[in-house]
Amino acid sequence: MNWKRALLAPAIAVPVIALFGWGLTRDPGYIESPLPGRPAPGFALEVFAPGTAPLARPAGDSIHLDSLRGRIVVVNFWASWCLGCRDEHEDLTRTALAYADRPVSFVGVLYMDQQPAALKWIGEMGGQSYPSVDDPRSRMAIDYGLYGVPETFILDAQGVVAHKQTGPISAAVLTRVVDSLLAVPTGAK
């Protein structure tokens, strides 16, 4: 009778401890996005930061996602008040330039910010090679299920979300994902 009772405690405690242990290995802030694997929500927003040659688009132009079909699109949500955006800025701007002659487009999307502050930030950061659009009422952000900034979505040539990055993205991840998408034969032009 006693050995039964002695077994009871570990029989209850071990699964509970195992469950907590498993919980500790998980990031409670991480929420799986339903977007990867699905067609990216369309957008048509106005450029406010033109970027630099050869990737520049004049301010006031509107960028339609539809017009980028056939190209790999890197959509990066950012804001001048966002610290993580400072970490990834150089990687994004450099990687965008590196793919300037490939069918790859980079688009910055301003999130909950004022254009003058954003333009000043770009100046402080030493420029942004690709154009940024403004999303004044956050409709695009909500369409993309945004939790915060920075977040980056990489769309394949068919306009399907291939990768979602929460938090700063590195040149290594950008290059790996973009290269793998460029390698898909149907993705080329």
Place this chain on the structure above:
Amino acid sequence: MITRRRVMICAMVALVAPAVTMAQHVRTDSADRAARGAAMPRSSAQLDSIRADSVLEARTTRLAVQLRCAVCQGISIQESPSSLAREMREVVKDQLRAGRSDAEVKAYFVSKYGEWILLAPTARGFNLVLYVLPALLLIGGLVGIAVVVRRWTSAPAP
């Protein structure tokens, strides 16, 4: 001592004065509004549109309390003062105005944020555990207590 008291009085006046002027603003505002309301006869079309607005507002609120604010900790977009929550609430209202059903609006948010966006998980599949387990535990506990109590009361002390 006197100077200290004077400073105290000045500080109190500085604190109270804006509150008084603000209260006055509020009073004139509401008086204005009452006067305007009385002076403006309302047509039935206007009344209809006001009624439609309040229905839309009520539907928006009813949905907004069920949707999680994406940038907050466990509160709805109805309760959150954050700008993203405000915009999400506007999206709810826009979609309802466009004739979407409550279920369609919820489905839109689930398709963007996953089921996480719903404050109450749908009672389907694995989620059923959440709804059934508490009841099972309660029944199990009651049965356990009943068994123990019966044993305590029926068995004679050795």
